[in-house]
Amino acid sequence: MEVAGESLIENGAYFNRAIEVKKFDETKAGVKGLVDSGVEKIPRFFIHPPENLQRSLSETGGTSFQVPVIDFRGLDMGQRAEIVRAIRKASETWGFFQMVNHGIPITIIEEVLEGVRRFHEQPQEMKMEWYSRDSKQPVKYYCNGDLHVSNAANWRDSISCEFPDGTLDPEALPRVCRKEITAYIKCMAELKEMVGELLSEALGLSSDHLKQMGCTETQTLVCHYYPGCPQPNLTLGATKHSDPSFITILLQDNIGGLQVLHQNQWVDVPPVHGALVANLGDFMQLITNDKFKSVEHRVLARQVGPRISAACFFYPSTINTYKPYGPIKEFLSDNNQPIYRETHVNEYLAYYRSKGLDGTSALPHFKL
Numbered sequence: 512m513e514v515a516g517e518s519l520i521e522n523g524a525y526f527n528r529a530i531e532v533k534k535f536d537e538t539k540a541g542v543k544g545l546v547d548s549g550v551e552k553i554p555r556f557f558i559h560p561p562e563n564l565q566r567s568l569s570e571t572g573g574t575s576f577q578v579p580v581i582d583f584r585g586l587d588m589g590q591r592a593e594i595v596r597a598i599r600k601a602s603e604t605w606g607f608f609q610m611v612n613h614g615i616p617i618t619i620i621e622e623v624l625e626g627v628r629r630f631h632e633q634p635q636e637m638k639m640e641w642y643s644r645d646s647k648q649p650v651k652y653y654c655n656g657d658l659h660v661s662n663a664a665n666w667r668d669s670i671s672c673e674f675p676d677g678t679l680d681p682e683a684l685p686r687v688c689r690k691e692i693t694a695y696i697k698c699m700a701e702l703k704e705m706v707g708e709l710l711s712e713a714l715g716l717s718s719d720h721l722k723q724m725g726c727t728e729t730q731t732l733v734c735h736y737y738p739g740c741p742q743p744n745l746t747l748g749a750t751k752h753s754d755p756s757f758i759t760i761l762l763q764d765n766i767g768g769l770q771v772l773h774q775n776q777w778v779d780v781p782p783v784h785g786a787l788v789a790n791l792g793d794f795m796q797l798i799t800n801d802k803f804k805s806v807e808h809r810v811l812a813r814q815v816g817p818r819i820s821a822a823c824f825f826y827p828s829t830i831n832t833y834k835p836y837g838p839i840k841e842f843l844s845d846n847n848q849p850i851y852r853e854t855h856v857n858e859y860l861a862y863y864r865s866k867g868l869d870g871t872s873a874l875p876h877f878k879l
Contacts, residue, residue: 606806626691657867739816
């Protein structure tokens with residue numbers, strides 16, 4: 512099995528993954544740079560083992576499950592209890608649901624997708640100014656955050672924008688997508704308040720419980736660009752993983768490729784015009800003592816492209832960076848003991864990043 516940094520003999524040829532990755536990273540051109548150069552075969556460090564490429568039910572002709580779609584229309588007109596019940600069921604069984612009629616204007620959704628496209632498709636020398644792997648840099652462009660620790664790279668480029676406690680000077684954002692990201696992140700902050708209340712109620716708690724815990728004050732917006740791949744059956748857009756956040760709100764375009772692991776089957780999360788995908792993260796599963804699920808998901812590589820998405824991850828406020836989070840006491844009893852030890856977000860993220868997107872969950876590491 513290929514291991515990060517290991518020298519291998521492959522088909523009689525010497526292959527040192529670390530050297531090839533370093534050379535690729537130093538180009539600062541990302542996956543799009545490979546596509547623009549006319550590459551017909553993907554570099555070896557993008558090739559995934561066959562077990563990572565297990566096909567989905569929809570691809571094999573089996574009966575497909577359907578990811579829940581929850582309509583927020585009527586939230587303030589007598590439908591709130593019904594919507595809360597739907598969120599509870601989806602959170603307990605799927606850890607994923609699509610939201611429609613959520614209140615974010617379609618113009619803002621379309622404009623942020625176009626702004627992300629403009630950033631990734633601008634001349635290479637302009638993008639290179641933003642290329643970085645410095646975790647302390649609030650805005651950065653990169654190819655694969657775990658490139659140097661993963662066993663196989665993913666076919667995508669990203670720009671990441673950190674909004675500690677929901678704030679970031681707009682001047683820190685690239686001019687080519689500044690207006691669009693600023694408008695979108697403002698909408699995300701408003702939607703997060705509403706979704707947080709509904710999740711609290713779905714847990715049987717007061718509507719402001721998660722807010723009082725300071726769970727979702729810091730936002731990280733990661734905007735992905737998945738170019739068309741010449742050998743999509745050999746790689747992935749994103750390896751199987753769960754998110755380390757409390758909750759992630761994802762905007763995807765109409766290309767498709769997102770899949771969620773449900774009952775040990777890969778299920779498509781089909782694009783719905785104007786919809787946003789909510790998926791619960793590891794911290795949500797930890798504090799709810801496994802009542803709500805953080806579910807593994809992946810993105811397929813496609814021959815057609817590009818696919819564009821914007822994932823907004825919600826974490827504790829900066830004043831709660833070292834606050835210990837453990838299972839909520841309301842969920843504990845003699846018959847329901849805590850499953851996880853307390854941890855703070857910095858510790859969790861450090862462990863999560865150290866292992867990379869290796870196809871395994873970080874949660875077991877924190878079990879008692």
